Amino acid sequence: MIEYDEFDNKMILKLVYYGPALSGKTTNLLQLHDILEKQGRGDLTVLDTKNDRTIFFDLLPFFITAPSGLKIKLKVFTVPGQVRHDATRKAVLQRADGVAFIADSQLPEETNNFESFKNLEDNLRFVGLDIETLPLVVQFNKRDLKNIAGESDIRSVWGPTGIPVFLASALEGWGLLETFGRLVELTYEHTDRRYHLKEKHGLDKEMFVQRLTKRADETVRP
Amino acid sequence: MxxxxxxxxxxxxxxxxxxxxxxxxxxxxxxxxxxxxxxxxxxxxxxxxxxxxxxxxxxxxxxxxxxxxxxxxxxxxxxxxxxxxxxxxxxxxxxxxxxxxxxxxxxxxxxxxxxxxxxxxxxxxxxxxxxxxxxxxxxxxKQSENKYRELADSLEKTVQQRTEELKRAHAKILHQEKIVSVGQLAAGIAHEINNPLGFILSNINTFNQYVSRMKEMLVFYRGALEKGPDDNDRKRAEEKWKRHRLDFIFRDIDDLIKESLEGAERVKKIVSDIKGFSHIDEAYEVETDINKELDRTLNVLTHEIPDDAEIIKNYHSLPAFVCNPSDICQAFFNIILNALQTGMKGLKLIITTRRMTDHILISFSDNGPGVPEDTRGRIFEPFFTTKEVGKGTGMGLNVTYEVITSYGGTIEVESETGKGATFTILLPLTGEEVDV
Known part of the structure; x- marks a missing residue:
């Protein structure tokens, strides 16, 4: 959690889209920005990209006011995936409330996915976060491409970890809202356990998730 | 948070x-x-x-x-x-x-x-x-640096300790090497001493027999004199004299004593040579005549010198060199012994000494088989030997090297396979030497 100010009745949460370089983290946020209801969120800030590669991060802010008047901001970040930007990843990862790990489904990317996930584990430990309790979802992106890891293989590898796994094509715009929705859900549960969002502020999970994942055109479903 | x-x-x-x-x-x-x-x-x-x-x-x-x-x-x-x-x-x-x-x-x-x-x-x-x-x-x-520094400190101590141990071991080996060279000499020396001692002993035995005959003769004369000798006595005395071959005995006694004295002198000389070589009484540095020490060394090696070998001493007068003569003899001994042990027929060893401007030059030139090129660089290393296992300690020339370098000197070998070897030693002079 970035900030919780009881006096100002304000809470700022941080979600981080992590993953190897070019796995589609920024595309995920761009699509969320396009798909989701404009009311209750800000614009996507794409910070310093060079040749379509993120150097710092992207930021998509949301905000909800709980019935109690508590203002909750949810800021979704991406990290740069390239190995050399590890310091930036650590900096962005600080005080994260939830992480979506965006893996590249293409078979040759298996090693990069593995190394990036290991890097996530190391950096979480570095910034003092516990991977066992931190809300975490995994998305296997680029399902629209050929030469990709089979779904059954992915399930057999990730199933035992208990981490929710989603298949998606950020480019075609499917699977990413489910990823985000589940992460938001887990983040609510995690935050509610400590800050009693429902009990003290009258904000329940359905309301929270519904507000954050409301599509701009609710009638159109893929 | x-x-x-x-x-x-x-x-x-x-x-x-x-x-x-x-x-x-x-x-x-x-x-x-x-x-x-x-x-x-x-x-x-x-x-x-x-x-x-x-x-x-x-x-x-x-x-x-x-x-x-x-x-x-x-x-x-x-x-x-x-x-x-x-x-x-x-x-x-x-x-x-x-x-x-x-x-x-x-x-x-x-x-x-x-x-x-x-x-x-x-x-x-x-x-x-x-x-x-x-x-x-x-x-x-920094932490690991400190750790390594501590390790380095203790390592330094360990190294010092080991160096001390090595020094002691080396000193012990040098001492042993001396004992070994004495041991190598022992058989020859024993033979050298045994020879004169053998005939001295045999002479003394003979002399003992001669003395008992002379005693018998004297006792007879005394008895005859006391009662007054008669013709019969004279006749018996003459018989006895002839039977005991006293004329021969008197002549032989002179030879016996002369031979025995010569033998004893030889033993005395051998012992004195060994004593001189080992310098038992001089375990410290004194002004030393290098030429004399070379002779001492050659003396103890006499029996090792084959009959057909020729040793040419090309000595020149030298200033006194301050050293422990026992060490310097040992250094010469090992070089000369090496030359003698080549088993070469008609060995010729030229020992030259010469005073240079600020050095004493000592060279040993032989016509032996020489030192092969591939081992030439190693002959001064400790434990290096071309002899069969158990025959050589590999310490001989190393001892020479250690002794010469300990006086600030140098030793070099020039050799061509089959054409002999020349060992050249240069000992530095301080400029305060007096001629001896």
Whole structure:
């Protein structure tokens, strides 16, 4: 959690889209920005990209006011995936409330996915976060491409970890809202356990998730 | 937050909310406000969400009857500030476009400043974090450096200890080498001593027999004298004299004594040579005549010199050299013995001594098989031997090397396989030597 100010009745949460370089983290946020209801969120800030590669991060802010008047901001970040930007990843990862790990489904990317996930584990430990309790979802992106890891293989590898796994094509715009929705859900549960969002502020999970994942055109479903 | 136990960097958390005052400074917005004033805006201001005026241009009271606009500026989907503008009622409808343009410009300034600030913050955080990590790395390096320093200290002690042990072991080996060379000599020396001792013993035995015959003769004479000798006595005395071959005995006694004395002298000389070579009484440095020490060494090696060998002493007068004569003899001994042990028929060994400007030169030249090129560089190494296992200690020339270098001297070998070898020793002179 970035900030919780009881006096100002304000809470700022941080979600981080992590993953190897070019796995589609920024595309995920761009699509969320396009798909989701404009009311209750800000614009996507794409910070310093060079040749379509993120150097710092992207930021998509949301905000909800709980019935109690508590203002909750949810800021979704991406990290740069390239190995050399590890310091930036650590900096962005600080005080994260939830992480979506965006893996590249293409078979040759298996090693990069593995190394990036290991890097996530190391950096979480570095910034003092516990991977066992931190809300975490995994998305296997680029399902629209050929030469990709089979779904059954992915399930057999990730199933035992208990981490929710989603298949998606950020480019075609499917699977990413489910990823985000589940992460938001887990983040609510995690935050509610400590800050009693429902009990003290009258904000329940359905309301929270519904507000954050409301599509701009609710009638159109893929 | 309490769920964050990791490293913190000056509370600079990426994503923390920023106040409008942090994002937009006066210098960021004033150029826009001044341009607005030029277009005919009578008053323009930036207010925080609560309505407090942060920066302004123009005066509200100047035009009491005027149109105005108050419009929020959004950041991250929330109102971050608002722009307030006032202008004269006389402006036409087209002026509205200018108002919109000014507002859009203000929005742009805010967005760009916000992005720049985020970038700067991230950069700062990364730099701070790298710095903290560097400090941490530095601290760890220091720790390990200390550890290694301690290790190095104790290592130095261990090395010193081992060096002492090695020195003692080396000294012991040098001592043993002396004993070994004496041992090598022992068989020959034993033979040398045994020979004269053998005939001295046999002579003494003979002499003992001669004495008992002479005693018998004397006893007979004394008895005859006491009672007064008669012709019979004289006859018996003559018989006895002849039977005991006393004429021969008297002649032989002289030879016996002369031979025995010579033998004893030989034994005495051998013992004295060994004593001289070993310098039992001189375990310290004295002024030494190198030529004399070479002779001593050759003396103890006499029995090792084959009959057909020729030793040529090409000595020149030398100044006294201050050294431990026992050591220097040992050094010569090992070189000479090596030459003698080549098993060469018709060995010729030339020993030359010469005074150079500031050195004493001693060279040993033989016509033996020489030192093969591949081993030439190693012959002074300890434990290096070309002899069969158990025959050589490999210490001989190493001892020579150690002794010569300990006096600041040098030793070199020149050799051609099959054409003999020349060992050249140079001992440095201090310039205070006196001729001997």
């Amino acid at each position: 309490d769920d964050c136990k990791g490293i913190e960097y000056n509370g600079n958390i990426i994503g923390a909310d920023k106040d409008i005052r942090e994002i937009i400074k006066k210098s960021d917005i004033m150029p826009l406000f001044q341009s607005a004033a030029k277009t005919g805006i009578s008053y323009i201001a930036l207010e925080d969400p609560e309505g407090e005026v942060l920066y302004q241009c123009g005066d509200v009271s100047e035009f009491p009857s005027s149109s105005s606009l108050k419009k929020p500026l959004y950041l991250e989907g929330e109102i971050a500030a608002q722009i307030v503008m006032m202008w004269s009622d006389q402006k036409d409808d087209g002026f509205r476009d200018i108002i919109d343009l000014i507002f859009l410009s203000a929005e742009m300034v805010l967005k760009n400043k916000f992005r720049a600030l985020l970038a700067i913050d991230t950069h700062k955080t990364v730099v701070n974090q790298s710095y903290e990590e560097l400090l941490d790395t530095n601290r760890k390096l």
